Amino acid sequence: MSKKSMIAWDTSLQPNYGTPRLNLARGKGAYLWSDQDEKYLDFLSGIATNALGHAHPSIIKAVSKQVKTLSHTSNLYSHPQVLELASRLQKLTGSDSARVFFCNSGAEANESALKLSRLTGRKKIISTVGAFHGRTIGSLSMTGQESKREPFEPLLGDMDFVPYGDLKALEKLISFKTAMVIVEPIQGENGVVVPPDGYLKGVRELCDRYDVLLTIDAVQTGIGRTGLWFGYEHEGITPDIITLAKGLGGGLPLGAMISFKEQFSPGQHGSTFGANPIVCAAANSLLNELEKHQYLERVTFLGEKLKKMIVEVSGVAEVRGRGLLLGIVLDGPYANEVALELEKARVLVNAPQANVIRIAPPFVITEGDIRKFVKKFEKALEAARGA
Numbered sequence: 258m259s260k261k262s263m264i265a266w267d268t269s270l271q272p273n274y275g276t277p278r279l280n281l282a283r284g285k286g287a288y289l290w291s292d293q294d295e296k297y298l299d300f301l302s303g304i305a306t307n308a309l310g311h312a313h314p315s316i317i318k319a320v321s322k323q324v325k326t327l328s329h330t331s332n333l334y335s336h337p338q339v340l341e342l343a344s345r346l347q348k349l350t351g352s353d354s355a356r357v358f359f360c361n362s363g364a365e366a367n368e369s370a371l372k373l374s375r376l377t378g379r380k381k382i383i384s385t386v387g388a389f390h391g392r393t394i395g396s397l398s399m400t401g402q403e404s405k406r407e408p409f410e411p412l413l414g415d416m417d418f419v420p421y422g423d424l425k426a427l428e429k430l431i432s433f434k435t436a437m438v439i440v441e442p443i444q445g446e447n448g449v450v451v452p453p454d455g456y457l458k459g460v461r462e463l464c465d466r467y468d469v470l471l472t473i474d475a476v477q478t479g480i481g482r483t484g485l486w487f488g489y490e491h492e493g494i495t496p497d498i499i500t501l502a503k504g505l506g507g508g509l510p511l512g513a514m515i516s517f518k519e520q521f522s523p524g525q526h527g528s529t530f531g532a533n534p535i536v537c538a539a540a541n542s543l544l545n546e547l548e549k550h551q552y553l554e555r556v557t558f559l560g561e562k563l564k565k566m567i568v569e570v571s572g573v574a575e576v577r578g579r580g581l582l583l584g585i586v587l588d589g590p591y592a593n594e595v596a597l598e599l600e601k602a603r604v605l606v607n608a609p610q611a612n613v614i615r616i617a618p619p620f621v622i623t624e625g626d627i628r629k630f631v632k633k634f635e636k637a638l639e640a641a642r643g644a
């Protein structure tokens with residue numbers, strides 16, 4: 258970012274994100290260009306969001322057509338795009354009883370699940386240590402990360418946190434007073450932490466025992482990111498609520514809360530922009546592309562390939578994750594340095610933990626992009642370890 262842009266940022270925006278190092282001007286596929294016209298390989302996709310990369314022709318076409326036709330209706334009215342999208346999502350869940358509420362972000366989707374859980378007449382919520390569910394007071398209250406919570410306390414009461422992956426701890430806490438258990442299939446923000454096999458199944462069984470709503474926060478893992486539609490299907494479970502955002506809008510802001518049992522009554526919840534026609538058109542176009550070109554199989558294939566290659570790099574302790582959501586665990590706390598070195602080599606990733614690099618490339622990357630990434634990653638890690 259130029260000195261001038263940096264000053265413009267610092268003197269007009271809230272400092273909550275810090276000052277970014279890059280000012281991005283445009284994108285195409287898996288590549289981004291800065292305002293200095295430097296070309297970057299995007300291995301982060303706007304944090305697991307731009308599944309089809311940047312400026313995908315189908316998304317451009319769908320959005321352009323929709324903005325010319327009808328751009329906003331409010332929820333006093335229906336429109337064709339929302340009907341199509343809700344029915345598509347319902348089909349993907351495999352259940353006719355799925356009912357969708359659309360909003361604009363992951364935090365709002367989880368906020369909606371939280372409100373819905375109150376309608377059970379119970380108040381207690383169980384979440385997991387290290388979880389990330391959003392930044393609004395409700396979703397932050399369910400977020401198991403002390404540094405994010407602490408400045409904003411007191412948050413909502415009746416919240417308990419159990420270690421992620423620990424069924425015994427959950428069994429001790431859960432009761433007929435619990436309204437909802439909320440859990441991510443993979444803790445993305447916490448550094449792509451994968452629970453032991455059978456964990457989600459065990460959580461499901463405990464929720465069934467006490468008639469507790471199970472919410473799967475698939476905001477980061479959903480819409481094909483892990484090679485599955487929502488990130489939990491490999492355990493063969495059915496949640497009571499699924500929350501989505503990030504990848505859902507094809508790069509536009511869209512969130513959804515899908516519930517199978519509990520439902521809001523008229524007037525109990527809403528969002529002015531939720532299910533906006535333009536955003537729904539983008540999502541319909543995205544789902545169309547993903548299905549038509551069998552992208553989920555591609556995600557699985559490319560993810561396996563990446564994993565195999567990265568694990569061989571000296572200095573890598575472990576590669577965890579599924580599909581194209583991977584956490585590269587380093588043998589020391591130099592993830593920030595590696596991310597910086599990669600940025601210098603024109604590759605974008607991020608470091609959610611001191612020893613973890615997260616990659617979430619768009620599904621449109623080629624095997625050539627993968628080889629390029631691994632080569633540059635190897636060099637970056639070498640430089641960071643040597644420093």
Ligand SMILES: *Cc1c(COP(=O)(O)O)cnc(C)c1O
Binds near residue numbers: 389
């Ligand atoms: C990003 C994320 C959220 C919050 O989504 P926003 O759109 O930033 O509000 C919630 N849950 C998970 C698992 C996420 O990764």
